[in-house]
Amino acid sequence: MECTLRPYLPIAVYGALVLGTGFSLTLASSIFGPRVRRLEKESTYECGSLPLGSSRERFSVKFYLVAILFVLFDIETVFLVPWAVVYRSMGLFGLLEMLAFMGILLLGFVYAWKRGGFDWE
C-alpha cells in the first residue's frame, strides 16, 4: 500500500493514544468515585454564601477588543511565515519587501496603540 499519508501514520497512533488517555481520565472519577448528591454540594461555589444573581454576567468589552486585535496580528504573523522561510534566497529584493511589509504592519500597530487599543485600566 503506497500512499502519501504513510509518513503520518505514527501521529494517528499517537493521537489515538492521547485521545484514549484523555477520555479514560475524563471518565475515571465518575466510574470509580462515589456519588452522593446534595443540594448544597452541587450549588455554585461562592465561599459558602449563596450566589447572587446569574453567573452569565456581562463582562468588559476589552476582551472582545483583544480578540479582534489578536485575529488581525495573528493573520499578519501567518503571512510572514512562508516569506521568512525563503527570505535568505531573495537577497536585496527580500529586504525591501520585508521593510515595506513591516512598515505597513507598524502603521496599523501605531494606529491601534494611539486609539488606546492596548490600554487596560
Added chain:
Amino acid sequence: MTWSPILLDVIRAVLIFAAVMTLVPFLVLAERRISAWIQNRVGPNRVGPMGTLQPLADVIKLVFKEEIVPARADRVLYSLGPLLSFAPAAIAFAAIPVGRGLQVVDMSVGVLFVITATSLAVYGISFGGWASNNKFSLLGGLRSSAQIISYEIAMGLALISVIMTTGSVSLSQISEGQTSFLCWNIFRQPIAFVIFFTAAFAENNRLPFDLPECESELVGGYHTEYSGMKFGMYFLAEYVAMIVMSAMVVTLFLGAWSPGFALPEGLLGTVISVGVFSFKLFAVLFFYIWVRWTLPRFRYDQLMHLGWKSLVPLAMANIVVTGIVVTIWDAVQ
C-alpha cells in the same frame, strides 16, 4: 517485510507518549521538592523513598474522589474542557525531535504544528471557565484567553526572526542546523529567545503570569468548580504544556539534542543525543520552577501592557534588524 517499518513507527510513537506521561508525575514531584527546598521546608518525603511515590498516591486519590458537577453547569462543555486542555498539549509533542532522528513524525511544518496545537489549549480553559457557571471561573477563563492570545502574537513574531535565520520551519532541520556550539540560535537570536521564553511562561499560565488561577483573587480561576480526575486533567495539561514549551525552547534556541560538538554515528550517537536533550529539558524545567519562587505575580494591566506594548514592538524590531543583518551577512559571504 513492509510491516517492520510500520511496527517501528508505532513503537516509537508509543514510547515517546509513554515517556512524556511518565515525566509528568516526576515533574510534579520535582516541583514540590524544589519549591520546598527554595522555601527552606521539607516537602513531600513520606510516600516511598524520598517521596517518589507521592504523585502516584495523588493520582489514586484523585481518581477515587467524588466528582461534583455544579447543578447549573453546561454538562457537555464541562466535560470537554479538561480534555480539550490536555489533548492539544500532548499532541504537540509529536513534532518535537527528542534525539537525533528520533521524533514521532518528522513534519516539514513542525514549528507551525506545535504553535497551532498549543494554542488550541485556550479552548479547554475558556470552555471550562464558562461551563462551570461560576463568576470566578468565568473571569479566570476570560483572563486566560486574553492572556494566551496576546502573548501568542509576541511568540509568533519572535519565531519569524528565528525562521528567517534558519530558513526552515522543520524542527528536525532547525536541530540539525545547531550541531556546533556557536550555531545555537540563542547566540544568533538572543532577543527572540527572551521574547519566546517570556511568552512561553504566559502561554503556560505559570508565575509570574498565573493570573487565570490567581488564588488570592479568583479562588482557583477556571477550575474552581472542578473536582476529581477532571481537576487532575487540568493539572496534567498544565504540566504537559510546560514540557512541550520547554522542549520548544531547547529545540529552537538551546541547540536541541546537540552537545555542542559532532556526535558519533550510529546508535551510540542517538542515545547520547537523547541524553543531552533530556538534560537540557530538565535544566529549562528547573528554571521554570525557580522563576516561580523568585518573581511576584503581575497585575492584569501590567501583563497586557508588557505583552502588547513591549514584547510585540520588540519582536517587530527584531525582525527588521534580523532582516538587515542577514542580508548584509549573505552579501559579504
